[in-house]
Amino acid sequence: MTVAPHPLAARWEERVMRAAHPLAYPLLRAARAPVRRVPGIGILVTDAALLRATLMNPASFTKTGPGSSADLWTPVLGPSVLINMDGDDHLLLRRKLGSLFVPSYVDALVAEQLAAATAALTRRLEGGEHVDIVAEVRHYASMMISQLVGIDAAALNDDLFRRVSSITGFVKLSRPRLTPAQVAEARATLGELTASAGLAYRAGGDSTVPGRMRSLGLTEAEAVGAVGAFVLAATETLVSYIPRLVAVLVDSGWFAGIAADRSLVEGAIAEGLRVTTPTPVMVRSVAAEDAIGPVAVHVGERVILATFAANRALGPFDPEQNVASTMRQLWFGAGTHFCIGAPLAMAQIRLALSALLDVGDLRIVSRRASRRVLIPSYSSLVVSRA
Numbered sequence: 001m002t003v004a005p006h007p008l009a010a011r012w013e014e015r016v017m018r019a020a021h022p023l024a025y026p027l028l029r030a031a032r033a034p035v036r037r038v039p040g041i042g043i044l045v046t047d048a049a050l051l052r053a054t055l056m057n058p059a060s061f062t063k064t065g066p067g068s069s070a071d072l073w074t075p076v077l078g079p080s081v082l083i084n085m086d087g088d089d090h091l092l093l094r095r096k097l098g099s100l101f102v103p104s105y106v107d108a109l110v111a112e113q114l115a116a117a118t119a120a121l122t123r124r125l126e127g128g129e130h131v132d133i134v135a136e137v138r139h140y141a142s143m144m145i146s147q148l149v150g151i152d153a154a155a156l157n158d159d160l161f162r163r164v165s166s167i168t169g170f171v172k173l174s175r176p177r178l179t180p181a182q183v184a185e186a187r188a189t190l191g192e193l194t195a196s197a198g199l200a201y202r203a204g205g206d207s208t209v210p211g212r213m214r215s216l217g218l219t220e221a222e223a224v225g226a227v228g229a230f231v232l233a234a235t236e237t238l239v240s241y242i243p244r245l246v247a248v249l250v251d252s253g254w255f256a257g258i259a260a261d262r263s264l265v266e267g268a269i270a271e272g273l274r275v276t277t278p279t280p281v282m283v284r285s286v287a288a289e290d291a292i293g294p295v296a297v298h299v300g301e302r303v304i305l306a307t308f309a310a311n312r313a314l315g316p317f318d319p320e321q322n323v324a325s326t327m328r329q330l331w332f333g334a335g336t337h338f339c340i341g342a343p344l345a346m347a348q349i350r351l352a353l354s355a356l357l358d359v360g361d362l363r364i365v366s367r368r369a370s371r372r373v374l375i376p377s378y379s380s381l382v383v384s385r386a
């Protein structure tokens, strides 16, 4: 089937990005050169090949130097939590965690946690209910957090969830460190969750993720740190992506066609990830004199890899053409820091989307873009059966 590109999807995606970053987004978007210095921000890279080459060169471009993730997250999570590590230690921890994310384990984990809720979602929509997809996916995220930290989902109240979400909201492109007050608040919130993870680790057994980490040979500190990183990395990205995918599918006119022909689902998910790019930028610090394309870069400079711009340069959402298939999942990064949670993310996306496609067709009743957040998202997206 062929659906002509519909401008509504691109227009709403633009609004979601602008609402999140009213100052930085227009600035990044206006960049015409594939790589250039932007005063007060760093070296901006918007070309896919240069972006990938930078990610694949951890000797020159690190996550541990000035202005990188380490500056942000080490005060909150401690020194060894993947997102602020490089070199052999990082590789070793990735290896230990590897079998936690094999599709056979994550598919079963996601089905066990979410299958009843997603089946209920289909029934509610078929029954004519209006459903806020953002609230729905937040609920799934809470259930997954409870599994990650080894506590009962009922103990994860809305307030704790809101506080977890607010941590990423502290981060600004123009300010690469958190303030002491923000660090204290983030540590208090994550401390509640990681304390539970420590208990689950000590209890052992494969029924909780921390227990399984213990079986995989992680120390308690490594397991607790990894859980903190997972909670931070997993929550906002999925609460952003699944509603945006639904909006793109409805706005572009593809929803009913994909519901009828499920062979297009994988292309739709990949194209959705390409045009939305939930993690719009990645940051690195220059560790050795080098160059990105024609631009010489110097030790201590900050590099902003604008993945969203590289991804969108390939045109509008089109699951049939699926140009995303040429991008080697750049929206999940590349090289040693490639998203370790990608199989878990894909399992949740597939399950939620399948439940929605089972309804046949959807319409958007109302929506609101989130304002001034790190990960662009809808704060509500209410849908009903079309």
Ligand code: HEM
Residues within 6 Å of the ligand: 082, 083, 084, 094, 229, 230, 231, 233, 234, 235, 237, 238, 241, 277, 278, 279, 282, 283, 330, 331, 332, 333, 334, 336, 337, 338, 339, 340, 341, 342, 344, 345
């Ligand atoms: C649509 C959903 C997601 C997107 C778009 C996404 C995107 C990314 C990207 C772009 C990176 C690389 C960052 C960099 O190189 O600077 C990354 C790393 C990471 N992601 Fe995801 N992610 C998603 C979901 C998840 C989930 C569900 C988890 C749960 C475990 C997760 C855990 C991580 C971790 C721990 C890292 C750091 C890996 C490392 O530094 O070695 N992500 N993610």
